[in-house]
Amino acid sequence: LLNEAELLQISARYGFETILPEAHSVRQQARIFSEAESVIGVKGAALTNIIFAPPSCRVMVLSPGGFIDPFYWNIAGTHHAHYAKLFGALASRDRAVSHNDFTIDPVRFDAALQRMLAA
Numbered sequence: 306l307l308n309e310a311e312l313l314q315i316s317a318r319y320g321f322e323t324i325l326p327e328a329h330s331v332r333q334q335a336r337i338f339s340e341a342e343s344v345i346g347v348k349g350a351a352l353t354n355i356i357f358a359p360p361s362c363r364v365m366v367l368s369p370g371g372f373i374d375p376f377y378w379n380i381a382g383t384h385h386a387h388y389a390k391l392f393g394a395l396a397s398r399d400r401a402v403s404h405n406d407f408t409i410d411p412v413r414f415d416a417a418l419q420r421m422l423a424a
Contacts, residue, residue, distance in 0.1 A: 306347050306367060307396055308408045315415050316345060319422060326351035343421065348372065348403075355380050363387040363421050367414075369407040370395050387424045391417055 306312070313323055321343070326334050338344065338357040346352040348368040355364050355377065364381045368374075370392045381388035391414060393407035 306393070306409065307406050308411065309347075311411050312345075312367075312409060312414055315411060315418065319418060321345065326354060345418070348374070348377065352377055353380070355384070355386070358384060358386060360384050360386065363424060364389070365417065365421055366390045367409055368392050369402055369405050372402045374403075387421060389417055389421050 316323075324337055326337075329337065334351075334354050335357045338354040339359065341358050341362050343363040343365070344352075344355055344358060345365040346367065348366050352366065355362070358364070362384070364377070364386050366377050366389070368390055372392075378388055378390070391409055393409040395402075396406040396408065398405060
């Protein structure tokens with residue numbers, strides 16, 4: 306996600322804190338996600354931790370455009386969490402779609418975040 310810093314600033318205005326799952330043990334990750342009210346993350350392995358999130362948790366997945374995969378929707382649906390996915394514009398198409406750099410429009414992100422938090 307090429308404009309991650311910009312999206313982190315927007316998220317922080319809504320009270321989100323940044324967590325780097327890879328900096329925590331699996332047990333710590335499970336605890337952190339079990340206490341989450343909302344989770345926003347780039348589609349990837351660490352986001353699988355939403356399995357530990359409570360039923361009321363809202364989940365937003367950020368994904369490279371064209372990388373359609375219902376995996377996280379399936380997890381969130383199992384737990385009855387509010388689920389949203391934003392597809393971003395690819396910066397290049399020289400790798401597999403799941404590995405291409407991408408950006409998320411900050412205006413769309415902010416609007417989606419507002420909708421998610423209102424749900």
